[in-house]
Amino acid sequence: MAEKKMSFFDRYLTLWVVICMAVGVAIGKAAPEITAYLRGLEFSEGSQINIPIAVLIWLMVYPMMLKVDFGSVVNVGKNPKGLFITLFVNWVVKPFSMALFGYVFFRLVFSQWISPSEADQYIAGAIILAAAPCTAMVFVWSYLTDGDPGYTLVQVSVNDLLMLVLFAPIVKFLVAGASNLTVPFVTLFTSVIVFIVIPLVAGVLTRTFLVKSKGTEWFSTVFLPKLHPIAISALLATLVIIFAFQADNITGRLFHVLLIAVPITIQVYFNSSLVYGLMKVFKLPHNIASPGALIGASNFFELAVAVAITLFGPESGAALACVVGVLVEVPVMLSVANICNRTRHWFPQSALRGGSNV
Numbered sequence: 001m002a003e004k005k006m007s008f009f010d011r012y013l014t015l016w017v018v019i020c021m022a023v024g025v026a027i028g029k030a031a032p033e034i035t036a037y038l039r040g041l042e043f044s045e046g047s048q049i050n051i052p053i054a055v056l057i058w059l060m061v062y063p064m065m066l067k068v069d070f071g072s073v074v075n076v077g078k079n080p081k082g083l084f085i086t087l088f089v090n091w092v093v094k095p096f097s098m099a100l101f102g103y104v105f106f107r108l109v110f111s112q113w114i115s116p117s118e119a120d121q122y123i124a125g126a127i128i129l130a131a132a133p134c135t136a137m138v139f140v141w142s143y144l145t146d147g148d149p150g151y152t153l154v155q156v157s158v159n160d161l162l163m164l165v166l167f168a169p170i171v172k173f174l175v176a177g178a179s180n181l182t183v184p185f186v187t188l189f190t191s192v193i194v195f196i197v198i199p200l201v202a203g204v205l206t207r208t209f210l211v212k213s214k215g216t217e218w219f220s221t222v223f224l225p226k227l228h229p230i231a232i233s234a235l236l237a238t239l240v241i242i243f244a245f246q247a248d249n250i251t252g253r254l255f256h257v258l259l260i261a262v263p264i265t266i267q268v269y270f271n272s273s274l275v276y277g278l279m280k281v282f283k284l285p286h287n288i289a290s291p292g293a294l295i296g297a298s299n300f301f302e303l304a305v306a307v308a309i310t311l312f313g314p315e316s317g318a319a320l321a322c323v324v325g326v327l328v329e330v331p332v333m334l335s336v337a338n339i340c341n342r343t344r345h346w347f348p349q350s351a352l353r354g355g356s357n358v
Contacts, residue, residue, distance in 0.1 A: 013330045020239040028247025057306040059234035063227035065203025082288040089296040090133045098130030099178040101263040120179035125321025133159040134298030144337045147291030195306045245314040260324040272297035286347035290340035
């Protein structure tokens with residue numbers, strides 16, 4: 001079997017994030033007047049929706065939504081065990097386990113280093129991150145483990161549908177329950193419309209038009225690859241701006257970045273192990289179990305960053321927690337993919353391709 005490789009951008013994403021962190025902090029310290037100007041560019045006073053960040057996030061999210069094919073959802077009924085397992089972990093276990101881990105670590109274990117107000121912000125950011133299941137990057141993780149592409153596509157499509165109705169109430173409920181913060185539901189609902197519904201509709205319409213006019217192969221092999229560097233560049237530019245806004249806080253809270261990474265990393269391994277174990281119990285093949293484990297643990301960090309900024313501002317601890325999620329995403333998920341590949345012999349190998357085992 002040929003060695004599976006990530007793209008140059010994806011493979012070194014964590015390095016780019018660290019560089020962006022350094023560049024952003026340097027800009028925030030060296031050019032505070034530019035930072036203040038960019039911070040003041042909002043759609044309306046007090047809206048918390050920063051125009052440069054909103055535009056960049058759109059450039060991130062739209063290319064990802066182009067990969068969603070809702071026509072694949074018709075395959076759900078053929079063999080739904082794998083899908084039900086990952087949906088159970090994504091929506092029943094994952095957000096609640098992250099709220100628990102966040103509370104335990106930020107409120108109790110790290111209480112001597114983190115103030116109660118900071119703990120509230122970090123808990124909120126971690127919950128927002130966990131409540132947004134992975135979309136685009138999961139195609140990379142599935143590819144690395146030789147996962148069933150049909151299963152991966154169905155999972156992504158169903159998750160995006162469920163996000164429309166579950167993301168906002170779960171975030172509001174858990175943030176209020178695990179912290180002293182109150183999440184305005186109207187603002188959260190607006191975030192869902194702006195950062196999920198609109199780019200999702202735009203992506204589906206674009207995909208439908210281009211597939212009909214140019215064909216599926218051209219769309220997948222020519223059009224989508226051209227947009228990927230744009231999405232990654234928008235992500236990195238967003239991080240530069242966020243860290244510029246947070247420059248004063250970051251220079252005094254570098255230790256907090258390490259602390260925030262602890263519960264997020266534990267949560268990834270906990271949920272991926274849970275999905276993987278359930279897949280083995282139900283005797284599903286490896287090409288369903290491995291992407292299922294990765295889907296169950298990964299996050300839609302672009303959406304999480306956007307929502308945290310909209311709710312609490314680009315300088316908030318919640319936004320910082322979501323950005324830390326980007327930092328740990330690639331190395332941790334690569335390690336999970338490596339574990340899945342090394343334990344391939346634990347699972348049956350025979351499975352039909354093309355989405356029949358979903």
